Amino acid sequence: MSYLLLSARRTVIPAIFLILCCVAVVLFGEGYHVRVAYMFFVNLVIVAGLQVFMGNSNVANLGHMSFAGIAAYAVAVLYTPTALKATLIPNAPFGLATIQLDFVTASVIALALTAVIGWLSGLALCRLSGVAATIGTLALLVIVHVVFVNWIDITRGPRAFFGIPVALGLPWAVGAAVLAIFVARWFRDSSDGLQLRASGDNLLAARSMGVNIQRVRLKAWVLSATIVGMGGVLFALFMGTIAPNSFYFTQTFLTIAMLILGGMRSVSGAITGTFIVAVGFEFVRTLENGPEILGVQLPTMFGLTGFFLGAIIVIFLALRPDGLLGTDEFEDHWAAFRQRLRARK
Amino acid sequence: MMNSVAREDSLVSSDAKFVARNISKHFDGVYAVNGATVSCADNEIVGLIGPNGAGKTTLMNVISGVVRADEGEICLDGTQIEALAPEHCARMGIARTFQNIRVFSKLTVRQNIQVAHATGLRQRSSKRKCATEDELIELLELTAASDLKSETLPYGTQRRVEIARALALGPRVLLLDEPAAGMNEQESEALLQTIREISRRFGFGIIVIDHDLRFIMNVCDRIYVMHMGEIIAHGDPGSVRENPTVREVYLGNRHRDGSPMA
Numbered sequence: 001m002s003y004l005l006l007s008a009r010r011t012v013i014p015a016i017f018l019i020l021c022c023v024a025v026v027l028f029g030e031g032y033h034v035r036v037a038y039m040f041f042v043n044l045v046i047v048a049g050l051q052v053f054m055g056n057s058n059v060a061n062l063g064h065m066s067f068a069g070i071a072a073y074a075v076a077v078l079y080t081p082t083a084l085k086a087t088l089i090p091n092a093p094f095g096l097a098t099i100q101l102d103f104v105t106a107s108v109i110a111l112a113l114t115a116v117i118g119w120l121s122g123l124a125l126c127r128l129s130g131v132a133a134t135i136g137t138l139a140l141l142v143i144v145h146v147v148f149v150n151w152i153d154i155t156r157g158p159r160a161f162f163g164i165p166v167a168l169g170l171p172w173a174v175g176a177a178v179l180a181i182f183v184a185r186w187f188r189d190s191s192d193g194l195q196l197r198a199s200g201d202n203l204l205a206a207r208s209m210g211v212n213i214q215r216v217r218l219k220a221w222v223l224s225a226t227i228v229g230m231g232g233v234l235f236a237l238f239m240g241t242i243a244p245n246s247f248y249f250t251q252t253f254l255t256i257a258m259l260i261l262g263g264m265r266s267v268s269g270a271i272t273g274t275f276i277v278a279v280g281f282e283f284v285r286t287l288e289n290g291p292e293i294l295g296v297q298l299p300t301m302f303g304l305t306g307f308f309l310g311a312i313i314v315i316f317l318a319l320r321p322d323g324l325l326g327t328d329e330f331e332d333h334w335a336a337f338r339q340r341l342r343a344r345k
Numbered sequence: 346m347m348n349s350v351a352r353e354d355s356l357v358s359s360d361a362k363f364v365a366r367n368i369s370k371h372f373d374g375v376y377a378v379n380g381a382t383v384s385c386a387d388n389e390i391v392g393l394i395g396p397n398g399a400g401k402t403t404l405m406n407v408i409s410g411v412v413r414a415d416e417g418e419i420c421l422d423g424t425q426i427e428a429l430a431p432e433h434c435a436r437m438g439i440a441r442t443f444q445n446i447r448v449f450s451k452l453t454v455r456q457n458i459q460v461a462h463a464t465g466l467r468q469r470s471s472k473r474k475c476a477t478e479d480e481l482i483e484l485l486e487l488t489a490a491s492d493l494k495s496e497t498l499p500y501g502t503q504r505r506v507e508i509a510r511a512l513a514l515g516p517r518v519l520l521l522d523e524p525a526a527g528m529n530e531q532e533s534e535a536l537l538q539t540i541r542e543i544s545r546r547f548g549f550g551i552i553v554i555d556h557d558l559r560f561i562m563n564v565c566d567r568i569y570v571m572h573m574g575e576i577i578a579h580g581d582p583g584s585v586r587e588n589p590t591v592r593e594v595y596l597g598n599r600h601r602d603g604s605p606m607a
Contacts, residue, residue: 191463198449198460205447208409210435210464210514265451327451327494 007186010331014271015178018044022174034170040278041173042234046251047258047270048180049227052187053220055264058200059129062252063121063137064228066144067114069247071229072236073148073155074110076164079103079237084163091153103167107233111226118225119218126217129203141252148244160243167237176234180227184267185329187223192216197265250306254281257312263323268330273323277312284308356569356579357384363518363550365408368417369574370400377403379574380417385518385550390540392561392582393554395571396594401554402444404571405522408552409441410434421517435461436468438517442507442524444554450496454487454506457495461513468515475515476547484546485509485539501532505539512543519543519551525560533557537564562586570594 018041025037046068054061077085077092078101085097101109125136148155155161187193196216199206207213236242254277262273290300316323325333357364361384370378378400385391393401406412408419410431419427426437440461449457458478465475476484482491485505490498495506504524511519521540525533537560544551555561561568562582570578570585572594578585585591 191459194452194456195460195463198452198457201449201451202447204411204431205443205449206460207431208411208435208441208443209461209510210432210468211460212432 003189004186007182007189010185010189010329011178011182013330014181014268018174018177022170026170036278036282038170038173038234038238040274041170041177042231042238043255043258043278044177044271044274045173045180045234046228046231046255047274048177048184048267049224049229049231050255050259051224051264051267051270052184052227053217053224054259055266055270056188056193056196056200056220057217058197058265059217060134061137061224062134062256063125063140063144064224064255065247065252066141067118067225067228068232068235068251069144069148069242069244070117070232071110071114072232072242072247073161074113075103075106075233076161076236076242077154078106078109079167080161080164088156088161088163089154093153096154103165103237107237110233111229114229114232115222115226118222118229122218122221122225126214126221141248145244145248148247155244158244160241162241164236164240164242166240168234169238173234173238176230180230181267181271183223183227184270187220188267192219196220253309253313257309260316260323261312263325263327265322265327266325266329266332268328268333269323269325272325276324277309280308280312281305356382356576360386362387363421365404365419366417368404368407368419369415370403370407370412371415376400376574378407378414381571381574381576383552383569383576385552387550388544388548389567390544390551390553390565392565392568393552393571394556394558394561394568396556399571400574401571402522403574405441405520405552405554408434409439409520435464435514438468438473438514439520440511440514440516440518441520442504442511442522444522444526446500446503446507448495448503448506448510450494452495453492454495454498454509455482455491457506457510458482458513461510465513465515473515473517474547476512478513481509481512484512484542486535500527501529504528504536508539508543512547517549519549521551521553523555524553525555525557533560540564 021037025033029037046064050061050064077096080088082098082100085092089097121140125133125140128136149158195206195211198209199211199213199216203213232247235246258273258277259270260273261277262271263269284305287298288301288304290298364384366382368378368381369376381400381404383391383393395401403412407414410429410433414427417427418425421437421439424437426434429437449460455478458481462475462478469475482488485508487505487509490502495503498506508521508524525536528536540551540553541564553561553564565582568580568582568585569576570591577594578588578591
């Protein structure tokens with residue numbers, strides 16, 4: 001119980017920062033800025049979720065976006081009005097075309113479904129280690145994508161699923177991001193989180209200390225899937241339109257670049273990385289469109305954002321594989337900084 | 346046949362809580378361990394010595410479940426444990442350290458201990474007591490380092506972290522794989538005192554592997570000598586010291602003149 005409070009206390013500073021960001025955007029931003037800010041919070045939720053498994057277990061995960069997709073499609077199918085579903089997905093199985101839930105119930109069911117699918121996939125994936133585990137997660141991403149594209153009765157296939165009523169705004173996104181950060185911190189600080197981090201550090205030593213690798217990995221995997229699913233729900237209930245490609249390679253690499261840049265071993269790293277990449281990404285996107293800077297007309301450079309993400313991953317893996325914050329959280333860095341100051345005096 | 350049985354029984358002390366009997370393990374047809382038997386009673390410190398490549402670490406890996414034996418049985422408190430995975434061996438009460446240090450380098454010293462302590466507390470029973478984190482930190486003289494990341498610590502300290510971590514399991518038997526390797530004279534002297542203190546305080550059996558003869562002779566009640574995967578001699582430090590076969594294989598021809606060993 002006491003470390004639950006401790007995790008809550010450690011979430012306070014990032015929470016204040018995020019809320020200030022939100023207030024600033026609401027007060028001074030235009031529609032476009034709100035959209036960018038909202039996507040930042042969605043990505044933050046997804047990256048925090050990704051950190052729970054990948055950061056603690058040190059097993060690279062490329063399949064997390066599939067859970068965002070599952071939750072997003074689930075909430076879309078449950079929440080979209082029946083009148084619209086009659087034309088969108090008239091042949092939906094299990095009578096799904098004829099039911100409509102409020103968005104809270106729909107979100108809870110979507111997250112529960114994501115957790116169950118996460119648990120089932122985790123039973124297989126958490127037995128694997130190293131390269132095999134990573135390829136397994138990649139296979140999961142492809143499998144889920146193929147289902148989205150081909151289960152036309154419920155997803156409309158490659159055509160977008162549109163007409164999801166917009167139910168959420170920025171405050172919801174901030175709340176979800178703070179919750180995701182808190183849960184990620186709480187798991188990282190918990191006994192299971194510590195054992196999982198130990199296994200990521202030295203697998204054999206962790207086993208020789210009685211750590212049940214599969215159990216702690218599975219727990220993190222399901223938790224990670226659920227948090228990432230929350231990101232998917234946020235996305236669907238704001239954008240109103242989702243398609244299989246919303247949850248595929250582009251998003252996978254964007255979120256992984258965010259986590260690697262900040263430092264995947266800490267939740268603070270996840271927050272930092274998401275923030276920096278989001279800002280950089282907006283900047284590069286402006287460049288991509290060929291803006292006029294100081295009277296010089298730049299050419300349009302399609303694909304610059306993709307190049308930017310690839311470059312971030314390569315540069316950071318080569319020069320700073322632990323990311324900007326390394327393995328430590330904000331308060332660890334702060335303590336180390338104060339110690340250095342004291343030592344200088 | 347009679348002879349081999351008699352010989353094997355002499356290797357097992359009558360009050361042994363832990364027995365590894367007739368262990369064999371080969372890799373691609375080469376025997377790393379060939380019918381080795383070791384045992385350990387409570388309150389006993391047992392040494393396992395032998396030249397490099399004698400099979401000591403392989404035997405240790407078999408006992409701790411890291412490597413599955415081809416033949417043989419392992420008993421702890423009368424329970425067969427030879428087929429168990431490392432995490433189950435740990436939960437049964439076999440704690441170990443590693444020859445090539447395997448601390449959790451990104452975790453602090455205290456967190457290293459907590460990882461094992463979580464297992465130890467779950468397995469706690471009337472027979473198995475579990476020391477607290479602070480007791481272990483104090484016992485292994487890690488107070489100053491307790492909140493430092495273990496990768497930043499010197500070699501000798503990391504070895505002590507490994508011992509503290511192993512003790513946090515609340516073990517029934519403790520395996521120390523070359524605990525004095527890389528330590529200077531003073532450090533290994535201090536370690537020797539610590540091992541005696543651990544034995545006195547917790548009362549479980551300890552098996553120490555080392556090829557530093559002086560260290561082993563000083564700390565152990567009983568010694569097994571291993572060569573080419575077999576136990577070639579066994580007894581108290583005095584008798585092992587005098588054993589001509591041991592001198593032959595362990596020290597080569599240099600000491601045939603009878604000069605005192607080590």
